[in-house]
Amino acid sequence: MERKVTTAVVGCGMISNIYIKNLKNLFSIIDLVAVANRNRAAAEQKAAEYGIERVMSIDEVAADPAIELVICLTPAYAHYDLIKRMLEAGKHVWTEKTMTVTVEQARELVALADAKGLYLGVAPDTVLGAGTQTARRALDTGMIGEVSSGIAVINRNQSLNAEVFTFLRGNGGSLPYDVGIYYIGTLLCLLGPVAQVHAFGAPARRHEPEFLFRNAEEEPWTIPGSNVISASLRFVSGALVSVHFDGNTVNAEQHSLTLFGSRGILRVGDPDKFNSPVSLIYAGQPECVLPFTHGYDGRNTVDATPFDFYGHRGVGAAEMAYAIRQGRPNRCSKEYGLHCLEILEAMERSAATGETVAIESRFEMKPLKPGYYSSVGFGRGDAERSLAEG
Numbered sequence: 001m002e003r004k005v006t007t008a009v010v011g012c013g014m015i016s017n018i019y020i021k022n023l024k025n026l027f028s029i030i031d032l033v034a035v036a037n038r039n040r041a042a043a044e045q046k047a048a049e050y051g052i053e054r055v056m057s058i059d060e061v062a063a064d065p066a067i068e069l070v071i072c073l074t075p076a077y078a079h080y081d082l083i084k085r086m087l088e089a090g091k092h093v094w095t096e097k098t099m100t101v102t103v104e105q106a107r108e109l110v111a112l113a114d115a116k117g118l119y120l121g122v123a124p125d126t127v128l129g130a131g132t133q134t135a136r137r138a139l140d141t142g143m144i145g146e147v148s149s150g151i152a153v154i155n156r157n158q159s160l161n162a163e164v165f166t167f168l169r170g171n172g173g174s175l176p177y178d179v180g181i182y183y184i185g186t187l188l189c190l191l192g193p194v195a196q197v198h199a200f201g202a203p204a205r206r207h208e209p210e211f212l213f214r215n216a217e218e219e220p221w222t223i224p225g226s227n228v229i230s231a232s233l234r235f236v237s238g239a240l241v242s243v244h245f246d247g248n249t250v251n252a253e254q255h256s257l258t259l260f261g262s263r264g265i266l267r268v269g270d271p272d273k274f275n276s277p278v279s280l281i282y283a284g285q286p287e288c289v290l291p292f293t294h295g296y297d298g299r300n301t302v303d304a305t306p307f308d309f310y311g312h313r314g315v316g317a318a319e320m321a322y323a324i325r326q327g328r329p330n331r332c333s334k335e336y337g338l339h340c341l342e343i344l345e346a347m348e349r350s351a352a353t354g355e356t357v358a359i360e361s362r363f364e365m366k367p368l369k370p371g372y373y374s375s376v377g378f379g380r381g382d383a384e385r386s387l388a389e390g
């Protein structure tokens, strides 16, 4: 057994609920000892709710030599300052997506982590879930042959959603950055790095608050950046993928991620979920749902809470904690996080200039070992062995 990694969570909003619960209960490699938030009352509430020993200020987290790993769960626009601060203080950092809101900031953080010999891991970690890992296994074992193309589609009413999730009104809140990133991350996990991007884009509409009784005094807002993107990605492998993100429509998701190969077609589930089914289509045969080959299927096994539909978020941080102890690269690495961001920024740049943009960064992501599951009976699971076995 590796020594536990002493960990603090910074940022105690919505997504911290599932992170704190999972980090505390599911991963024996993590010792979650403290929570912190800009507004201390929120951290106190989470500490009381989930039984965390200490509430700290952000300064105290940075200064405490016992804390090895900081989990950054603030809004995306606040990531750069917090990650830089924690790296400078000698901490490993796991951050929610996106790593930062600009590629320039992300490159600086990657260089800083390299210079200091520290790990910096980046969500989405849904790519380590049962759905995407099963899809990866199907590809790696040749079930659809050579992938020639694919489509990735997601739609939402992002401006309406920004009434509830107010951070979506700022940089990093457009549909491509907030949700499209799950589709980009999953494509990267399945197909490897992207060589070139070409895109068209359209901005978000100016939004008048719609919800009854909710902040009736609020001024209208416009989410920055392109909220609709139609793009083509050329992967280093040669695969061509059409990307369609529309945040200017309604909240009736028509998500789709399909890969076309020389011997079959793979329908990958919702990349925002850990347990979305993966199915295989062969000529002249009925479509067939594949059994999951991996654990982390998003099913709650400890005391149900209203946040359980967020699944096994935190698995990327736990995988990184094992990587820290074993001195090996982690899967949801800073290079993967940078590559995701570079693609999103390239879409914006291509839409603005009409030019095809070359992607400079590269990354590698090994699949997890198959055959370990979140539940193997009697309420026990062995999925953590797939993280521990490197």
Ligand SMILES: NC(=O)c1ccc[n+]([C@@H]2O[C@H](COP(=O)([O-])OP(=O)(O)OC[C@H]3O[C@@H](n4cnc5c(N)ncnc54)[C@H](O)[C@@H]3O)[C@@H](O)[C@H]2O)c1
Binding pocket: 010, 011, 012, 013, 014, 015, 016, 036, 037, 038, 039, 042, 058, 073, 074, 075, 076, 078, 082, 096, 097, 098, 165, 167, 178
């Ligand atoms: N809400 C979701 O459904 C969801 C899902 C997956 C990932 N995420 C990601 O998780 C992150 C947080 O999202 P959320 O929904 O929990 O946001 P949130 O607004 O609910 O919570 C963010 C928290 O961070 C605190 N905060 C803000 N700036 C800070 C700073 N500089 N230092 C310390 N604390 C600070 C805020 O006080 C708040 O408590 C984002 O990166 C988001 O993209 C959110």
